[in-house]
Amino acid sequence: xxxxxxxxSHRSASLDLLERVAVAGADVPALIAACSEPPVTGVLVLSxxxxxxxxxxxxxxxxxxxxxxxxxxxTSGVDVTELGATxxxxxxxxxxxxxxxxACGLESIAVGxxxxxxxxxxxxxxxxxxxxASGPLISLATRALRVAKHAHxxxxxxxxxxxxVDAGLARVHERLGDPAVLRHxxxxxxxxxxxxxxxxxxxxxxxxxxxxxSLERAQHLAESYGVDSADxxxxxxxxxxxxxxxxxxxxxxxxxxxxxxxxxxRPRVLVDLAMPRDVDPACAELPGVDVVDLDGLSGVLARLxxxxxADVRSMVSAEVDGWMVxxxxxxxxxxxxALRSRADEIVEIELVRLRARLGAEGxxxxxxxxxxxxxxxxxxxxxxxxxxxxxxxxxxxxxSDALRLLFDxxxxxxxxxPDILEDATV
Numbered sequence: 001x002x003x004x005x006x007x008x009s010h011r012s013a014s015l016d017l018l019e020r021v022a023v024a025g026a027d028v029p030a031l032i033a034a035c036s037e038p039p040v041t042g043v044l045v046l047s048x049x050x051x052x053x054x055x056x057x058x059x060x061x062x063x064x065x066x067x068x069x070x071x072x073x074x075t076s077g078v079d080v081t082e083l084g085a086t087x088x089x090x091x092x093x094x095x096x097x098x099x100x101x102x103a104c105g106l107e108s109i110a111v112g113x114x115x116x117x118x119x120x121x122x123x124x125x126x127x128x129x130x131x132x133a134s135g136p137l138i139s140l141a142t143r144a145l146r147v148a149k150h151a152h153x154x155x156x157x158x159x160x161x162x163x164x165v166d167a168g169l170a171r172v173h174e175r176l177g178d179p180a181v182l183r184h185x186x187x188x189x190x191x192x193x194x195x196x197x198x199x200x201x202x203x204x205x206x207x208x209x210x211x212x213x214s215l216e217r218a219q220h221l222a223e224s225y226g227v228d229s230a231d232x233x234x235x236x237x238x239x240x241x242x243x244x245x246x247x248x249x250x251x252x253x254x255x256x257x258x259x260x261x262x263x264x265x266r267p268r269v270l271v272d273l274a275m276p277r278d279v280d281p282a283c284a285e286l287p288g289v290d291v292v293d294l295d296g297l298s299g300v301l302a303r304l305x306x307x308x309x310a311d312v313r314s315m316v317s318a319e320v321d322g323w324m325v326x327x328x329x330x331x332x333x334x335x336x337x338a339l340r341s342r343a344d345e346i347v348e349i350e351l352v353r354l355r356a357r358l359g360a361e362g363x364x365x366x367x368x369x370x371x372x373x374x375x376x377x378x379x380x381x382x383x384x385x386x387x388x389x390x391x392x393x394x395x396x397x398x399x400s401d402a403l404r405l406l407f408d409x410x411x412x413x414x415x416x417x418p419d420i421l422e423d424a425t426v
Contacts, residue, residue: 001136001327002061005088005095006068007046007053010109010250011276012088015213021076021083023047025122032130034071039064042134044127044141046102048119049190049217050109050250055099055141057134061091096140096323100316103144104151106309109250109274110192112157117148136327147319154315156308161192161273164297165199165246168271171292172244175269180204182243187235187255189217192248192273197225200246209242211235212249236260245270247278254280261286339385343377 008021023031028045035043035056042057054072058064069087073080090098098107103120105112124141127133133141151157172179184205186193189212200208208227212218215231222229230238235255239245240262247270249255255278256270265287272279272293284291351373355366 001041002058002064002091003055003095003136003140004058004061004064004068005053005055005090005098006065006072007051007088008086009051009053009088009107010252011107013086013252015249015251015253017078017082017086018050018052020078021052021072022049023052023075027075028123028126029130031071031075032127032132034074035068036132037067037070040067042127042137043068043132044123044137046099046120046123048116051102051107053102055095055137057136065089093320093324097316097320099140100144100147100319101313103148104312104316105148105157106312106316109188109190109248110161110195111309112152112160113191114152114158115191117145120145120148139326140323143319143323147315151312151315155311157312160308161195162199164273164294165192165196167297168246168273168292169199169203171290171296172269172271175290176243176267179244180206183207183241184209184244184246185238185242186210187239187245187247187278188212188249188274189214189221190248190250193246194221194224196246196248196273197221197227201225201227209238211238236262240264243268245279246273247271248273249278250274251278252276254278256280256283258282258286261289340381343381347373347377 008018010018013021023045025047028047031045031054032043035054039059040056041059044055046053046055052072054068056064056068058067069080069083072078073083076083101107103116105114105116108116120141124133124138124145127137169179172182176182179200180203182205184200184207186196186200186208189210193210193212197208197210208225209230210218210222210227211230211232211234212221213232215229218229218231236259239256239260241264245256245268247255251274256272257280261268261283267288268290270279270283270289270291272291275294277293279291279293281291281293283289351366351370354369355362358366
């Protein structure tokens with residue numbers, strides 16, 4: 001069993017490609033069905049506005065990865081060669097770690113956002129409903145949901161994104177005055193943008209416009225707070241005439257450039273909360289333009305985020321190690337069971353022979369012999385049964401090394417063959 005993840009996100013793919021591979025919720029079952037060919041034994045599809053990631057339980061890594069790419073190509077119409085060149089592929093420990101990190105919101109534009117938890121829960125249910133959620137995938141997704149819950153309840157993760165927006169607002173107040181009377185443009189309609197609009201509303205801002213590539217999403221966010229929305233075609237005009245631009249789109253390329261800002265030489269603040277950056281740093285060279293990005297807010301991030309993020313990453317690391325150990329133990333359980341069954345089978349055959357030789361008069365002796373043999377076998381198998389769980393990934397250079405490790409044989413337990421032969425001829 002190998003866990004493989006194949007995906008595209010705002011951190012690795014162009015916006016154009018993300019739009020082409022995007023899978024609407026109603027279409028996810030079709031993608032899951034397309035992943036039914038061997039060696040894929042189970043698949044989970046995590047589809048959000050900024051990512052499409054497939055997590056699969058496969059019996060062979062490379063054929064499994066290729067099967068997933070073919071499925072995405074079939075559902076999206078994107079050439080499989082292009083998909084293979086742009087996909088981020090992970091397996092085993094890296095794939096498990098990535099899913100838990102995503103579930104905690106550490107890979108989101110708005111660090112620590114909670115919507116991803118619901119999206120992962122939906123992804124798991126969809127896979128289960130389709131009969132394509134294998135045991136390892138259910139175990140993995142369940143663990144990811146559990147660690148995400150603990151990350152939000154046991155650390156300060158929830159305060160990271162709001163803290164960054166508050167810090168950006170403080171910079172705006174310092175450089176332009178009261179935010180309530182300024183013209184704000186919020187570029188993007190994701191989780192971080194929602195935090196931004198909510199913060200601006202609390203600050204009393206009266207002129208706020210949300211703009212997004214999807215007008216429908218911009219309208220949905222704007223209507224939630226009673227602010228304006230605009231079509232993406234109005235981006236240059238709105239940005240050029242705004243006092244403050246807040247941006248967090250997740251686009252891999254700059255959204256706001258010197259050309260976007262125009263030539264108006266008046267004070268403006270651009271608050272770039274995206275990673276990678278949305279605002280070209282060259283914008284800061286224009287007269288009156290201040291660019292505030294995550295580097296500029298590093299002090300706030302250190303106070304609100306680094307400790308929290310370190311705690312969450314530590315939790316993720318421990319959970320990943322725990323899951324990997326569980327899966328290794330589960331993978332060798334059939335072998336251990338078979339070993340003990342074989343031993344019991346041999347013991348029973350020999351005991352039948354013993355009882356036949358002793359006859360009715362030897363019932364007591366046979367019973368005592370049976371107890372003794374079982375004790376011997378239990379003691380003989382105890383060490384290898386325990387050690388095989390501990391040493392499932394331990395390298396053994398030869399069969400003799402494997403036997404020495406399994407039966408815990410030290411140097412004094414091993415006698416050279418020539419010595420045995422010499423003793424035998426005396």
